[in-house]
Amino acid sequence: MIEFSHVFKRYPGEYDALKDLNFKIERGEMVFVTGHSGAGKTTLLKLISAIERPTRGQALVNGRNVGRLAPRRVPYFRRDIGIVFQNYRLLFDRSVYDNVALPLVVAGLEPREIGKRVRAALDKVGLLSKERLNPIVLSGGEQQRVGIARAIVHRPSLLLADEPTGNLDIVLSEDILDLFLDFNAHGVTVVIATHDQRLIRRAGKRMLVLKHGELVHDSLGPADILQ
Amino acid sequence: MIRFLRAYLRRHAYALRVTVSQLLRAPLSTLMTIGVIGITLALPTGLYLLIANLERMSAGLDAGGQISLFLKRDVPESAAQRLAERIARMRAVERVEYISREQALAEFKRLSGFGEALNLLDRNPLPSVITVYPTRTSRPEAVEALLRDLRAIDAVESAQLDLDWVRRLHALLALGERVVLILAGLLGLAVLLTVGNTVRLAILNRREEIEVMKLMGGTNAFIRRPFLYSGVLQGLLGAAAAWLVIALVLALLEGPIAELAALYGSDARIQGLSPGATGYLLGAGALLGWLGSRISVGRHLRSIEPN
Numbered sequence: 001m002i003e004f005s006h007v008f009k010r011y012p013g014e015y016d017a018l019k020d021l022n023f024k025i026e027r028g029e030m031v032f033v034t035g036h037s038g039a040g041k042t043t044l045l046k047l048i049s050a051i052e053r054p055t056r057g058q059a060l061v062n063g064r065n066v067g068r069l070a071p072r073r074v075p076y077f078r079r080d081i082g083i084v085f086q087n088y089r090l091l092f093d094r095s096v097y098d099n100v101a102l103p104l105v106v107a108g109l110e111p112r113e114i115g116k117r118v119r120a121a122l123d124k125v126g127l128l129s130k131e132r133l134n135p136i137v138l139s140g141g142e143q144q145r146v147g148i149a150r151a152i153v154h155r156p157s158l159l160l161a162d163e164p165t166g167n168l169d170i171v172l173s174e175d176i177l178d179l180f181l182d183f184n185a186h187g188v189t190v191v192i193a194t195h196d197q198r199l200i201r202r203a204g205k206r207m208l209v210l211k212h213g214e215l216v217h218d219s220l221g222p223a224d225i226l227q
Numbered sequence: 228m229i230r231f232l233r234a235y236l237r238r239h240a241y242a243l244r245v246t247v248s249q250l251l252r253a254p255l256s257t258l259m260t261i262g263v264i265g266i267t268l269a270l271p272t273g274l275y276l277l278i279a280n281l282e283r284m285s286a287g288l289d290a291g292g293q294i295s296l297f298l299k300r301d302v303p304e305s306a307a308q309r310l311a312e313r314i315a316r317m318r319a320v321e322r323v324e325y326i327s328r329e330q331a332l333a334e335f336k337r338l339s340g341f342g343e344a345l346n347l348l349d350r351n352p353l354p355s356v357i358t359v360y361p362t363r364t365s366r367p368e369a370v371e372a373l374l375r376d377l378r379a380i381d382a383v384e385s386a387q388l389d390l391d392w393v394r395r396l397h398a399l400l401a402l403g404e405r406v407v408l409i410l411a412g413l414l415g416l417a418v419l420l421t422v423g424n425t426v427r428l429a430i431l432n433r434r435e436e437i438e439v440m441k442l443m444g445g446t447n448a449f450i451r452r453p454f455l456y457s458g459v460l461q462g463l464l465g466a467a468a469a470w471l472v473i474a475l476v477l478a479l480l481e482g483p484i485a486e487l488a489a490l491y492g493s494d495a496r497i498q499g500l501s502p503g504a505t506g507y508l509l510g511a512g513a514l515l516g517w518l519g520s521r522i523s524v525g526r527h528l529r530s531i532e533p534n
Contacts, residue, residue, distance in 0.1 A: 049442070051533055072446075079444035091436050093252075105241055106445040108234035150443075 001027040001158060001189045002048060007057035009043055009213075017043040019213045021057070025191065027157070030184040032200045033193040035210035041193035044210070045162050048191065049081055050074050062158065079107055082151030082188075086163035088143045090135040096122070096146050097131040103154040121149040125179060141172035148179055152188070159183055161192045165199060173199060242452035249429070250457060257461070260425050264418050264465025264512065269472040271411035272500070272508055276473065278403045280497050285396055294359040294374055295387045302355070302382045304328075310382055311357050319373050324358040331356060354384060415515055418465065422458050422519030429454060430527045438533040447528060454524045455517060462516020466509045473500060 002025040009018040018040045025031050033041050046052040047059050050066050059066040062080055069077055082103075090099050100121055104114045122128045125145035130138065135146050144164060151159060161180065165173035177199055184190045184205075194200065200207055209217035250257045296314075298307055304327060311325040326334070331353040336345055359377065361370045370388065378386045430437065440450050477499050484497050500508065 046534075051442075075441070075444045075446040075449075077444075078442065083442055089435070089439050089442075091439060093436070102440065103443040106440060106443050106449060108238050110233075110237070154444075 001025050001029070001062065002191070003058075003060040004047075005058050007047065007054045007059050009040075009047060009052060010055045016213050018047070018054075018210075021215050023208060023215060023218060025189065027189055028184070028187050030180070030190040030203070030205045031192070032203065032205060032207045033191060033210065034195055034197070034200060034207060035216075036195065038212075039210040040213040041195075041210055042162055043213075045083075045160050045191065045193050048158075049083055049160055050077055075106075079103070079154060080156050080158065082154070082156040082159045084144070084147050084151045084159070084161035084164045086166040088135075088147040090143055090146055090150075092134060092136045094134075095131065096127065096133055096135050096138070099135055099146055100131075100149045100153050102150060107154060117153050117155075118149075121153040122146075124152070125149045141168055141175065144168060144172075144176060145179070148176070152183060157189060159188050159190045161190070161194075163194055164192060165194065165196055170198075174202065177203060238449060239452070242449075242456050245453045246456040246460060249453065250460065256425075260421065260461050261464045261468050263421050264462060264516075265468025265472055267414045267417050267421070268466055268469035268508065268512060269476075271407055271414050272469055272504075273473055273476060274403070274410060275407045275504075276477075276497075276500065278400055278407060281396075281403075282400055283498065285393070285400070293389050294361070294370075294377060295389065296357040296359060296377055296380075297354045297384045297386070298357065298382050299384045300328075300354055304355070306382065307355050307357070310380070314357060314359060314377070317373070317376070319361055319369050321360040321362045323360070326356045326358070328353055328355045415511070418462065418512070418515040419519040419522070422461060422516050423523035425461065426454050426458055426520040426523040427527055429457065430524065430531070434531055437528070437531050441531075442533050451524050451528060454520050454528075458516040458518075458520025458523075459513050460516070462512040462514070462519070463509060464512075465516070466512025469512070470500065470505060470508060 002023075004021045004023050007018060007021040008016060010016045021044070033044055035041055043052065047054055047066060048061050050061075050069055053069075054067050057067075062077070064073075064077060091102075097118055100118045101114050104117060109117075119128060119131070122131055125148055127138075127142060127145055127149065130142070135143055138146065144167075148164070151161075159180070164180075165176050168176065173196065180190050180192060181203060207217070207219040208215060298310070302310075307327070308325060311323050314320060315323045328351050332345070332351050335341075335353060359373070361373055374386055374388050377383060437450055477497060480497065488496070
């Protein structure tokens, strides 16, 4: 699903945000990316979603080379990815329903089909009764669940989440984690960037540890590469 | 193919819905933009209408004009009449009108109000006049040649071609047309900039939405569409507003113009925009709106990428 080989990312006039990254994530896997702030977690997710491109090396996602992706192909590339943001990034000028429907509208689905899928996604995150509300009246945990519904409504094969529980308390975080575990159980590849060690331990899944842009630990492979 | 077409139409319908709801969400600024476009378009349109009406009213005037021949005072009446008959037979002459010295004096007395005073003069100061009407089909050069021939006649004191003011009017109208064109060009540019700026602000206001749509796999064409629609719609509504402004102005001017025309012994009325001209106006508005937003969207959408 995702294969990085010797990937470097350097922002103009800055240090290397990512250095010589090598790893492979299989289809259907669930992986946590962790490390301190500034370790490169977010940059890694940006490379996977083609928001940024590698400076060097090859990043393959879903069989496509992100570095060589033509700009006009990027939208179609992203339609097979769902993204969950720390700050939710909901649009407050429309209802919960319209927020969740966005990926389907963008893809040009039939309204009837959109209605079915949006309600299924909202039902999944337990917010079916709030489809008509403006998301601004919802609590943080509910807003994040709207964000997750939006990220899975188009049935992507890959789900990315950047600090999805960063603004939530422990109980809400565990609810959110359960949702991700459930999607993964249904075959979706899930990559979550988080520094919440409790969450990672609770999930008991593979973990990639970044430090100053380098991959220092992969719980799948031989213990600490650093040592 | 059918599926593709339906998806295409659906996306356009979506864009139109988004556009209308967005324009309605900020009714005041939408109305202001439409008003600015309306007034901007009304200016050249009104001027065009003025010129078109003047041209229409002056169309009956340029039928070759007329030549007034003032005869020498010592030419006897009978000779003058014979001359008139001779001129009437000349080529390029439609007909002549002979006004004897006595007729001229009587007419002058009647029209000037100096009747009593003129009685004090011991002799008639007015010359006899032959008014020559060239044939309607005569070209200006033929009329000039006729004028030269008539001037050469012995009995003629002076000959005056009353064409000059018609020509001046036409020259003025041609100048007016040119001014309308230049003004239309400049104000068209103003509409372009107005729409461009409105769309630019709309894009900046919706930066977050644009970024999210790009992250959800929205193509540039998809994101661009509502902005183009809103440009076209505002241009179209602006043109409609211009039409309304013109109609209002005409309604206000109708009475005074009829009065003025009556004083000149004419029943000329000002004509409003024809359906064809209205079509052009609306088309120009829509086109300018589309172009303005296209330029603006092209410039600003590229700079918005999620990060």
